[in-house]
Amino acid sequence: MKLQTALEKLEFFAYHGLYPEEKTNGANFLVDVWIDEEFDEAKDMSSLENLINYEDIFKLIQEEMNIRRDFIEDLGKTILERILLHLSDRDVLVTIKITKPNPGGRFGSGAASITLQG
Numbered sequence: 253m254k255l256q257t258a259l260e261k262l263e264f265f266a267y268h269g270l271y272p273e274e275k276t277n278g279a280n281f282l283v284d285v286w287i288d289e290e291f292d293e294a295k296d297m298s299s300l301e302n303l304i305n306y307e308d309i310f311k312l313i314q315e316e317m318n319i320r321r322d323f324i325e326d327l328g329k330t331i332l333e334r335i336l337l338h339l340s341d342r343d344v345l346v347t348i349k350i351t352k353p354n355p356g357g358r359f360g361s362g363a364a365s366i367t368l369q370g
Contacts, residue, residue, distance in 0.1 A: 255291035257304040260284045264317040268324055269355065275320065282351040283313055285335065289344045304339065312338060324350045328368045336370060346370055 262283040267275055287304055295302040312334050321327045328350045335346050351365040 253291050253293050255289055257287045257289075257306055257309075258285065259306055259309060259313070262310065262313065264314070266317045267320045268322070268327055268352070270322045274355070279355075280353060281317065281324070282349075282353070283317070283331075284349040284351075285309060285313065285331075286347045287335070287339070287344050288347075289342055304342075304344075308338065309335060324352055324364075325366050325368075328366050332368050332370050 262285075264281050264283065265278055266281055267278045268281065269275060269279065287309070289304075291297075297303065313331055316327060316331045316334065321330075328348050331350075332346055332348050335348070336344070339346075347367065347369045349365055349367045351363050353363040354361065355364045
């Protein structure tokens with residue numbers, strides 16, 4: 253059976269961006285992560301040892317969000333790589349989306365986002 257563990261609409265205040273005002277003022281960012289895996293139906297779904305601990309994934313994302321970067325692409329790549337390393341004993345497909353609403357106040361509305369998968 254296919255099991256998807258999702259962390260959606262995680263909101264972080266951080267200082268990612270290329271422009272000086274982004275580095276000084278910071279901004280809100282949204283992070284979504286989907287982790288897909290084939291789950292052995294014989295395994296117990298009431299045991300955390302058999303499941304992905306989404307609290308561990310959240311903490312990992314939070315750590316990376318606290319490290320300033322110029323580009324959300326670089327941030328997304330690092331988060332993706334860390335999740336894959338953390339789950340290296342599992343056969344998973346991880347998708348991460350990082351959204352930056354109104355980047356640097358330059359859009360007026362809307363958002364910029366990147367999606368990575370690995």
